Amino acid sequence: xxxxxxxxxxxxxxxxxxxxxxxxxxxxxxxxxxxxxxxxxxxxxxxxxxxxxxxxxxxxxxxxxxxxxxxxxxxxxxxxxxxxxxxxxxxxxxxxxxxxxxxxxxxxxxxxxxxxxxxxxxxxxxxxxxxxxxxxxxxxxxxxxxxxxxxxxxxxxxxxxxxxxxxxxxxxxxxxxxxxxxxxxxxxxxxxxxxxxxxxxxxxxxxxxxxxxxxxxxxxxxxxxxxxxxxxxxxxxxxxxxxxxxxxxxxxxxxxxxxxxxxxxxxxxxxxxxxxxxxxxxxxxxxxxxxxxxxxxxxxxxxxxxxxxxxxxxxxxxxxxxxxxxxxxxxxxxxxxxxxxxxxxxxxxxxxxxxxxxxxxxxxxxxxxxxxxxxxxxxxxxxxxxxxxxxxxxxxxxxxxxxxxxxxxxxxxxxxxxxxxxxxxxxxxxxxxxxxxxxxxxxx
Amino acid sequence: xxxxxxxxxxxxxxxxxxxxxxxxxxxxxxxxxxxxxxxxxxxxxxxxxxxxxxxxxxxxxxxxxxxxxxxxxxxxxxxxxxxxxxxxxxxxxxxxxxxxxxxxxxxxxxxxxxxxxxxxxxxxxxxxxxxxxxxxxxxxxxxxxxxxxxxxxxxxxxxxxxxxxxxxxxxxxxxxxxxxxxxxxxxxxxxxxxxxxxxxxxxxxxxxxxxxxxxxxxxxxxxxxxxxxxxxxxxxxxxxxxxxxxxxxxxxxxxxxxxxxxxxxxxxxxxxxxxxxxxxxxxxxxxxxxxxxxxxxxxxxxxxxxxxxxxxxxxxxxxxxxxxxxxxxxxxxxxxxxxxxxxxxxxxxxxxxxxxxxxxxxxxxxxxxxxxxxxxxxxxxxxxxxxxxxxxxxxxxxxxxxxxxxxxxxxxxxxxxxxxxxxxxxxxxxxxx
Numbered sequence: 001x002x003x004x005x006x007x008x009x010x011x012x013x014x015x016x017x018x019x020x021x022x023x024x025x026x027x028x029x030x031x032x033x034x035x036x037x038x039x040x041x042x043x044x045x046x047x048x049x050x051x052x053x054x055x056x057x058x059x060x061x062x063x064x065x066x067x068x069x070x071x072x073x074x075x076x077x078x079x080x081x082x083x084x085x086x087x088x089x090x091x092x093x094x095x096x097x098x099x100x101x102x103x104x105x106x107x108x109x110x111x112x113x114x115x116x117x118x119x120x121x122x123x124x125x126x127x128x129x130x131x132x133x134x135x136x137x138x139x140x141x142x143x144x145x146x147x148x149x150x151x152x153x154x155x156x157x158x159x160x161x162x163x164x165x166x167x168x169x170x171x172x173x174x175x176x177x178x179x180x181x182x183x184x185x186x187x188x189x190x191x192x193x194x195x196x197x198x199x200x201x202x203x204x205x206x207x208x209x210x211x212x213x214x215x216x217x218x219x220x221x222x223x224x225x226x227x228x229x230x231x232x233x234x235x236x237x238x239x240x241x242x243x244x245x246x247x248x249x250x251x252x253x254x255x256x257x258x259x260x261x262x263x264x265x266x267x268x269x270x271x272x273x274x275x276x277x278x279x280x281x282x283x284x285x286x287x288x289x290x291x292x293x294x295x296x297x298x299x300x301x302x303x304x305x306x307x308x309x310x311x312x313x314x315x316x317x318x319x320x321x322x323x324x325x326x327x328x329x330x331x332x333x334x335x336x337x338x339x340x341x342x343x344x345x346x347x348x349x350x351x352x353x354x355x356x357x358x359x360x361x362x363x364x365x366x367x368x369x370x371x372x373x374x375x376x377x378x379x380x381x382x383x384x385x386x387x388x389x390x391x392x393x394x395x396x397x398x399x400x401x402x403x404x405x406x407x408x409x410x411x412x413x414x415x416x417x418x419x420x421x422x423x424x425x426x427x428x429x430x431x432x433x434x435x436x437x438x439x440x441x442x443x444x
Numbered sequence: 445x446x447x448x449x450x451x452x453x454x455x456x457x458x459x460x461x462x463x464x465x466x467x468x469x470x471x472x473x474x475x476x477x478x479x480x481x482x483x484x485x486x487x488x489x490x491x492x493x494x495x496x497x498x499x500x501x502x503x504x505x506x507x508x509x510x511x512x513x514x515x516x517x518x519x520x521x522x523x524x525x526x527x528x529x530x531x532x533x534x535x536x537x538x539x540x541x542x543x544x545x546x547x548x549x550x551x552x553x554x555x556x557x558x559x560x561x562x563x564x565x566x567x568x569x570x571x572x573x574x575x576x577x578x579x580x581x582x583x584x585x586x587x588x589x590x591x592x593x594x595x596x597x598x599x600x601x602x603x604x605x606x607x608x609x610x611x612x613x614x615x616x617x618x619x620x621x622x623x624x625x626x627x628x629x630x631x632x633x634x635x636x637x638x639x640x641x642x643x644x645x646x647x648x649x650x651x652x653x654x655x656x657x658x659x660x661x662x663x664x665x666x667x668x669x670x671x672x673x674x675x676x677x678x679x680x681x682x683x684x685x686x687x688x689x690x691x692x693x694x695x696x697x698x699x700x701x702x703x704x705x706x707x708x709x710x711x712x713x714x715x716x717x718x719x720x721x722x723x724x725x726x727x728x729x730x731x732x733x734x735x736x737x738x739x740x741x742x743x744x745x746x747x748x749x750x751x752x753x754x755x756x757x758x759x760x761x762x763x764x765x766x767x768x769x770x771x772x773x774x775x776x777x778x779x780x781x782x783x784x785x786x787x788x789x790x791x792x793x794x795x796x797x798x799x800x801x802x803x804x805x806x807x808x809x810x811x812x813x814x815x816x817x818x819x820x821x822x823x824x825x826x827x828x829x830x831x832x833x834x835x836x837x838x839x840x841x842x843x844x845x846x847x848x849x850x851x852x853x854x855x856x857x858x859x860x861x862x863x864x865x866x867x868x869x870x871x872x873x874x875x876x877x
Contacts, residue, residue: 034513041511044834047794050814069511109791109835 005299009345009373010253010274014299017271023297024270027188027323028092028118036122040069043114046105051116054103056419056428057084061100065119077127078134080120085159085431086152088128088198089181090424091121092189095286097319099424128197133204138165140207143441146171146229148216151179152423153235153413155202156430157437161233162207164438169229170208173215179237180414181423183262186290187270188297222386226408231437234389234396234404234411235430238381238421244282248340249377257281257291257378264294273298276374280349281305281329282337283378284314289321291376292329303329304370306349308336309356338367346375383415392417402433410437446750447757448743450484450547452724453616453641453701455574457484457547459746460758461714461739464705464726465489465551465577465620468736470525472535479539481736482743485547487644487726490524490579491532493554493564497523497586503664506653506673515733517679519651521664521671523585524553529567537571547724548572549618553579553591556601558608565613575615578605580631581622581647583674593647596622599634606638618703621645621687623680628687629694636700643691644703644726646684648674677729681707685720689769692721709738711745718758719765773864780850780857781825781841783807783818789838790816796829796839804828820851 005014015023031039043065051061059080067076080087096102096117104113127134143166147154150172158168176182181195203210214220216236225232241256243249253276267273275298281288284307292305305324307314311333314321325331335351350369354361383395390397390405395417402410412429419425448459462485463469463478470489478486504522507515525532540548550573554560568576579586580596587594595601602619609617619635621628623646635643650672654663662670684706691697704722708714709730717725730738755761785796785808792814800808807822808829818829830839844850846859866873 037511044793044795046792047798047810048814049794050792105791105793 005301006277008277010276012272012274014275014277014301015271017269020270020298023327024188024191024294026191027186028121030125031115031118031122036068036073036119037071039115039119040065042106043069044105050103050105051100051114054099055083056099056422056425057087057090057431058428059083059087059120061116064123065114065116068119068123073123073126074130074132074134076119076123080124081127081134083431084424084427085156085202086181086198086423086427087120088124088201089152089190089195090427091117091124092194093181093185094424095317095320095422098317128201131201133201135163135205137163137206140167141165141441143167143230144169144228145231145233145437145441146225147233147235148172148220148222148225149179149235149237149413149415150174150177150199150210150212151235151237151413151426152181153237153415153426153430153433154179154233155199155235156427157233157235157410157412157434158208158430159202159205160431160434161437162205164434166207166230166438166441168208170210171214171216171220171225172210172212173218173239175212177210177212179235183265184258184287185265185423186261186294187265188293216386217384222388222406222409226406230408230441232409233402233430233433233437234386234409234415235413235426236384236386236411237414239384240382241377242380242382244337244340244377244379246337246339248342248346251340251342251346251375252344253342253346253373254340254375254377257283257287257376258381260291260376261287261294264298270298275300276372277301278371279303279374279376280370280372281376281378282349283307283376283380284309284316285378285380286316286320287381288376288378289316289324289329291378293324293327295374295376296328300374302371304332305329306332306335306337306351306370308334308354308361310334313356335368336361340372340375341369346372348372349375381414401436402429403436446747446755448484448747450724450758452547452703453575453618455485455547455549455616456545457724458545459484459739459743460718460724461742462486462547462549462703462724462726463731463736464728465549465579466728466732467520467522468728468731471527471532472539475535475539476542478731478736478739479543479546482739483546483736484739485549485574485724487549487551487577488532488536488573490551490553490582491529491564491568492524492552492591493560494529496528497526499523499526500666502666504673506664507677508653508679515677515729517651517653517675518677518729518732519648519653519664519673519675521584521673524551524579524582529564533567533571536568536573540572540574547574549575549577551577551579551620553582553586556590556595556605561605561608562612565609565615569613569615573615575618575641576609576613577618577620577644578609579620579647580605581620581645583622583624583648583650584672593622593624596620596631596647597625599630602631602634603638606635606640610639616641618642618644620647620705622647623683623687623706624650628690629697632691632694632697632700636697640700642701642703642723643697644705645691646680646687646706648676649680649683651675676707677733678707678709681709681713685716688717688722689720689766692763692766693769711742711749714742715746715749715761716765718762720769721763721766723758723762775863776861777864777867778858778860778862780844782820782823782844783825783827783829784840784842785816785818785829786838786840787815789835791835791838792816793834795832795834799828799832822852824852 064076064079101113107113413426465487582592586592704717705726
């Protein structure tokens with residue numbers, strides 16, 4: 001009998017439950033009290049600190065680190081949550097190496113920044129461990145706001161609106177709230193059901209009702225929401241995926257990486273989740289990395305991530321690239337798929353080498369073929385259009401703090417134009433839109 | 445190779461590093477280990493009269509730490525030896541017999557009565573010890589019984605007891621001083637007047653290490669209560685250095701040998717005490733924290749530095765910094781410096797800027813790209829930017845040469861020395877000659 005790790009095709013149980021558990025363990029285990037105090041002492045408490053400038057939510061990082069150093073982790077958490085109510089998730093998933101930690105003066109000085117992300121997790125964990133919620137609602141305003149999308153943007157917006165005393169109803173198409181925090185981030189970055197725990201904790205502010213299974217354009221419509229609510233915020237993310245547009249794309253075993261990740265995140269038992277023996281991931285962003293690393297973690301023998309441009313053009317950080325490489329993922333650059341070879345089910349992908357020039361990618365006249373019984377497409381997601389809204393670059397056009405072309409409708413997060421497609425950016429946009437909605441609702 | 449041999453008031457030791465009278469020198473077992481590790485001498489933990497004292501049965505030490513638990517300051521409420529006098533004397537004799545080349549000084553504390561002192565001295569002499577140290581410094585416990593710092597805080601008592609001892613023994617007498625006074629020169633003068641061969645300082649400083657904010661007990665806590673203890677360790681070194689220098693430069697005590705004590709942790713600390721006039725140094729907290737082996741670093745570091753600088757013997761360095769310790773009114777007011785930030789080393793944290801803005805003279809400009817530059821027109825060379833800068837050597841205080849114009853005052857820098865005593869703003873100024 002073939003050893004399960006060598007079974008051809010897409011099958012579950014390539015690794016033992018213990019091996020899978022180890023592969024999906026917390027990527028950055030929490031700091032102990034002592035580690036946190038030592039790390040906090042490394043912060044120089046910079047004047048007008050560059051890390052704060054680099055943070056999309058402008059958390060007062062030197063202050064919260066000083067609070068940790070002074071044995072006041074809950075005070076530190078409050079400092080974080082004042083700016084970023086999803087500070088717990090951001091501590092886990094932010095590409096800090098491209099944000100606060102890249103700006104840290106100790107990065108300049110010695111190539112070893114203060115571990116801001118891990119300190120943020122230490123602080124936010126401390127408050128969430130005792131199930132304390134740091135904020136209270138203002139007196140009711142009598143205003144009602146609809147938030148569409150219970151992802152980071154929608155939740156941040158809803159929380160801030162609730163704090164201001166508004167009544168908020170959050171609609172989400174999926175069965176659970178959380179958006180990409182729940183369905184779209186590598187499992188080893190948010191272990192032990194943290195995404196749902198964080199939503200539950202966030203909702204303790206009160207005044208927020210979550211309605212799941214409500215898809216815009218199906219169960220609910222923007223028109224009806226505008227009629228019923230005083231304001232509408234859209235944090236609907238990017239529900240569509242880009243196609244490869246190559247022969248064989250419809251073969252069995254070829255699917256969007258986001259679907260694979262969502263299935264994985266919702267799986268009760270990862271040892272029952274099928275995975276290919278030879279897996280090819282196409283793309284260069286975080287989704288590609290997360291899919292590739294998790295495919296490997298489930299026991300795929302060969303996982304190759306192929307990106308059409310050079311390494312330096314990948315939107316996934318060098319840290320993430322190295323993480324993938326250290327987990328056994330092979331990274332290939334400057335190659336794009338030509339066709340998927342299949343006999344019903346995918347069996348290989350043919351790529352051609354390309355070079356990037358002023359006129360885009362140019363074929364170099366040489367190809368190679370990778371065995372593949374499973375192919376994950378991670379070449380970007382697209383907005384599912386919403387009727388009546390002006391677009392910009394394929395996303396909802398916004399001005400100021402997320403104002404769309406429709407009166408009384410705001411948008412933020414991945415679905416809105418501008419800003420990086422990051423959890424932390426979505427939180428900032430949701431929060432800022434809430435402030436703007438509040439100001440607008442309280443006018444006159 | 446530098447010669448570290450030490451002759452301190454006739455007490456010889458292979459190096460100037462002695463263990464201070466304290467818990468590490470309480471018994472034969474520890475002292476033998478200390479000598480094996482390389483210590484030049486020990487001051488045996490203070491002997492008293494029988495019946496011996498008792499200690500608390502809870503925490504007797506408390507500490508403060510840096511974030512990585514580096515011990516910065518230690519305090520203790522331990523009393524003098526809590527073993528019978530006869531046991532200590534027997535052990536002292538045995539150790540001295542086996543380590544004749546090491547300094548063996550015996551610390552003593554008995555009631556302030558002549559017969560008590562004169563009674564114990566022959567017993568100590570009989571051990572073959574090289575000298576005695578009168579413990580007039582211990583600030584806790586014993587002072588409540590009229591001993592330790594209760595004596596050290598009254599110069600007349602110091603002089604009296606010192607005289608009794610000098611009359612009754614051939615051994616050199618070192619008087620250990622308490623820092624818990626306002627002017628360290630008074631007890632030092634009293635010791636000299638009583639005939640002391642030397643003083644040693646500092647003993648520990650009255651201290652409470654902290655307060656437990658759950659039960660509101662001071663730390664260290666004994667069943668919910670705390671008592672002030674003696675503070676020592678790296679944090680007290682600056683206080684000790686000053687007190688040593690005060691005695692070294694006091695015309696009335698100048699030349700009185702000093703055994704320096706107070707937070708000595710490395711060879712550099714020891715060299716600094718010696719430069720300020722200490723002929724030997726005593727170490728306690730470093731040994732208590734890291735064990736006896738630390739002396740090997742001290743020996744290696746001191747001799748390495750001496751070799752590098754061409755100092756052959758300890759007499760080449762002892763007291764060398766004393767002439768440079770002056771009163772404020774002797775400082776040269778014509779010396780003008782300016783801070784200079786090395787942009788290549790700057791990591792742009794802005795701490796110098798915050799410090800200069802919020803404390804000092806608003807003499808640092810923050811420019812585009814987080815470039816921090818000194819505004820010479822405002823800089824008074826206070827040094828705060830240097831002190832808060834996390835990068836060693838990034839900010840320097842650069843003196844202006846005579847003839848240059850100080851942009852802050854618009855005045856030409858004079859090469860002449862001029863101090864406050866002749867300054868026109870001093871109402872008591874004497875006209876310059």
